[in-house]
Amino acid sequence: xxxxxxxxIVRVLSQHAFLIIICLAALYPLWFIVxxxxxxxxxxxxxxxxxxxxxxxxxxxxxxxxxxLPRWMWxxxxxxxxxxxxxxFIALLAAYAAVFGRFRGHSIFISTSVALMVVPxxxxxxxxxxxxxxxxxxxxxxxxxxxxxxxxxxxxxxxxAGFFRTIPNELIEAASSEGAGPFTIFRRIxxxxxxxxxxxxxxxxxxxxxxxxxxxxVFLQSESSRTLMAGLTQFQGRFTTDEPxxxxxxxxxILPVVVLYLSGQRFFVRGLTAGIGK
Amino acid sequence: xxxxxxxxxxxxxxxxxxxGNFASPIWVGLDNYKGVLSDPAFRQSLFDxxxxxxxxxxxxxxxxAIALVLNDRIRGGRHYQSVVFLPYVLPATAIGIAFSFLxxxxxxxxxxxxxxxxxxxAQDWLGNSHLAIVSVGGLVIWxxxxxxxxxxxxxxxxxxxxxxxxxxxxxxGWWQLQLRVLVPQIRPIIELLAVIQVITVISWVFNYVYxxxxxxxxxxxxxxxxxxWRSFSNGSDGTxxxxxxxxxxxxxxxxxxxxxxxxxxxxx
Numbered sequence: 187x188x189x190x191x192x193x194x195i196v197r198v199l200s201q202h203a204f205l206i207i208i209c210l211a212a213l214y215p216l217w218f219i220v221x222x223x224x225x226x227x228x229x230x231x232x233x234x235x236x237x238x239x240x241x242x243x244x245x246x247x248x249x250x251x252x253x254x255l256p257r258w259m260w261x262x263x264x265x266x267x268x269x270x271x272x273x274x275f276i277a278l279l280a281a282y283a284a285v286f287g288r289f290r291g292h293s294i295f296i297s298t299s300v301a302l303m304v305v306p307x308x309x310x311x312x313x314x315x316x317x318x319x320x321x322x323x324x325x326x327x328x329x330x331x332x333x334x335x336x337x338x339x340x341x342x343x344x345x346x347a348g349f350f351r352t353i354p355n356e357l358i359e360a361a362s363s364e365g366a367g368p369f370t371i372f373r374r375i376x377x378x379x380x381x382x383x384x385x386x387x388x389x390x391x392x393x394x395x396x397x398x399x400x401x402x403x404v405f406l407q408s409e410s411s412r413t414l415m416a417g418l419t420q421f422q423g424r425f426t427t428d429e430p431x432x433x434x435x436x437x438x439x440i441l442p443v444v445v446l447y448l449s450g451q452r453f454f455v456r457g458l459t460a461g462i463g464k
Numbered sequence: 465x466x467x468x469x470x471x472x473x474x475x476x477x478x479x480x481x482x483x484g485n486f487a488s489p490i491w492v493g494l495d496n497y498k499g500v501l502s503d504p505a506f507r508q509s510l511f512d513x514x515x516x517x518x519x520x521x522x523x524x525x526x527x528x529a530i531a532l533v534l535n536d537r538i539r540g541g542r543h544y545q546s547v548v549f550l551p552y553v554l555p556a557t558a559i560g561i562a563f564s565f566l567x568x569x570x571x572x573x574x575x576x577x578x579x580x581x582x583x584x585x586a587q588d589w590l591g592n593s594h595l596a597i598v599s600v601g602g603l604v605i606w607x608x609x610x611x612x613x614x615x616x617x618x619x620x621x622x623x624x625x626x627x628x629x630x631x632x633x634x635x636x637g638w639w640q641l642q643l644r645v646l647v648p649q650i651r652p653i654i655e656l657l658a659v660i661q662v663i664t665v666i667s668w669v670f671n672y673v674y675x676x677x678x679x680x681x682x683x684x685x686x687x688x689x690x691x692x693w694r695s696f697s698n699g700s701d702g703t704x705x706x707x708x709x710x711x712x713x714x715x716x717x718x719x720x721x722x723x724x725x726x727x728x729x730x731x732x
Contacts, residue, residue: 197638201533208530209547212610216550218572219562234565234572235579300726301719304660306667308689309708309715312701397555399671400693415557419675422561429565436558447553451546454553459615 216440223434230430245434254409255435258417261406265327265413266395269334270388276335277342278384282372284343285350286358296347302340307401310337315404325408330401338391345390345460349383350376382453389450390457393443414439496706506707509679509686512597516665516687519601519608520658526605527612528654532642534613535620545617549610556607560675563603564590567676593684596677600685603672604665615657619650652728659722667715 222230224241249255284292314333315324323329353376361371402413412420418439421432447454500506530548534541551559566572567589574586589599623646631645647654670689673679679686679694686694688711696704 198538201536201538204533205530205538205544208526209544211606212548212551215559215562215566215606216554218566219558222565233575234570235575297723301723304663304715304719304722306663306689306711306715308667308670308692309712311692312696312705312708315696316701393553397557397671399557399674400689403674404693404696415555418557418561422564422675432561433565436561439558440554443553443555444550447550451549455549455614458552458611459618 219433219437219440222430223437225430227428227430231427234429245428245430246438248431249434249438253421253435254412255414255417255438257410258412258414259438261327261412262396262414265331265334265402266392268327268331269338269395270391272331273335273338273342273391274384274388276339277346277387278377278380279372280339281343281346281350282376285347286355286371286376287368296344299340299343299347303344307337311401311404318405325406325411327406327411329405330413333401333405334395334398338394342387342391345387345457346380346383348460349380353379385450386453386457386460389446389453390460393446393454393458396443496702497710500703500706500710505683505686506688506691508683509688509691512600512685513666513669513687515597516601516604516669517662519605519665520661523605523609523612523661524654524658527609528616528647530609530613531616531620532646534617535646545613548613551607552610552614554607556671557675559607560603560672563599563606564676567599590677591681593681596681596685600669600672600676603676604669607672608661608664612657612661615653616650619653620646623649652725655728656722656725659718659725663715663718663722666718667711 221238222234223245224238224243225236226240226242226244229236229238229240280295283289284295310333318324318329318333323332357375358371361375362368366374397415398413399415399419402416403419406412406416418432418435421435425431534545538544568574569588569591573589577583577586587595589595627649628641628645631641636645667689669687670693673685673687673690674693677685679690688707692704692707692711695701695707
């Protein structure tokens with residue numbers, strides 16, 4: 187190391203400056219949403235860049251009490267919880283069978299899941315819509331719950347299989363030599379070990395479903411069945427001259443995600459990058 | 465899986481050969497494809513997807529730079545990383561709406577430029593047919609950057625420290641160390657992420673476009689997904705299906721590529 191101490195300081199300072207600029211760029215749009223949601227429309231129209239020096243909760247109150255937002259949020263919540271629960275359940279069983287059961291073709295099964303993970307949902311949209319129309323499920327939450335579950339399962343299997351491979355096989359063998367059946371092993375040994383991994387998986391899937399727009403837009407077109415994201419685009423079209431109100435809706439839709447992120451950040455990072463790790 | 469993927473994948477290929485609505489399909493052979501390929505709106509959409517490909521090297525480059533700096537055992541590195549990753553988890557719809565206000569003719573960006581006496585730089589970011597897709601690209605980079613940073617940081621962290629140490633003892637400078645020693649070692653990860661991002665900008669950007677520009681002005685910032693959605697909303701299921709099949713073809717090639725890169729990575 188031949189860099190002098192002064193060189194070192196300059197380098198460290200410029201590194202911090204670089205990172206701070208990046209962080210400001212990452213955070214500014216969020217600050218814009220929060221600050222604008224707390225301003226009156228008149229103040230915003232006068233100067234969109236201003237600081238909320240006289241914060242008002244009028245837009246937030248309007249969103250919560252006079253707009254269909256709570257209903258849409260509830261729909262999003264129901265859709266998220268149901269599809270994530272079903273897909274996690276399926277994935278736990280399927281990955282368990284693939285990793286420990288080693289049925290014929292189990293590796294093909296896993297690589298099929300890897301390939302399906304990245305199939306663009308838009309390509310499946312038309313036939314699924316036709317199917318939903320024929321079975322009378324359009325504008326009912328079941329339609330998107332079924333579709334989302336199907337879309338989530340490949341990643342969920344891939345993720346859980348990756349985790350199950352880290353469980354030492356001796357553990358399973360020991361249990362089965364003592365006469366435990368596959369379901370007992372699953373319930374008594376594998377499930378208790380997969381708490382953290384399952385939670386990570388649940389968080390990642392929940393974020394995906396909560397944020398999904400295209401399918402929700404197409405399948406749920408009636409006012410009472412919309413999800414929150416589809417609803418937000420409605421607000422965007424309806425209140426073109428009241429940005430603070432629209433952003434109040436956006437803020438309320440982001441809030442659950444941010445709270446979840448702050449409380450379990452490492453789960454997010456680990457889960458969302460799982461598709462690319464080893 | 466068979467229901468959610470198998471059935472629609474087969475059906476969408478079949479649909480692409482029919483015209484009319486799904487209640488009374490008419491066999492038209494390849495006419496849907498011919499019609500789509502000669503439609504200027506489709507060509508524009510395809511072209512816009514190609515333009516968005518430019519965001520991949522930009523994003524990977526910035527992401528790599530951030531990851532290398534974070535890898536320098538910088539103080540507060542974890543905090544920086546969690547801030548940079550935050551946009552990636554947020555709903556693209558809500559963020560896209562915020563960006564659409566920021567970039568309006570009289571939105572925050574232009575107003576700030578005017579305040580700073582840089583009014584000449586103010587542009588109609590969403591209403592100008594050349595700039596609209598650039599704005600979409602900017603939003604994509606803003607949201608996806610954190611993903612690249614986290615993936616690269618993890619890859620750098622998993623490298624054996626001995627090689628970097630050896631290079632330092634041999635008198636390698638900071639830049640040499642980064643570019644000659646560290647970056648080549650994580651090359652497989654960079655390649656894999658590049659393929660994944662290409663898949664993303666070709667087939668997962670509907671949200672951004674829909675809320676930011678809705679494909680406008682005209683069709684200038686439309687993408688294939690939006691084209692599918694629009695044809696479908698207009699009742700031209702066959703058209704929508706034929707574009708979906710083409711998109712699927714492109715995605716399959718890329719998915720195959722990603723599986724191959726993944727395998728290479730494991731072999732190494």
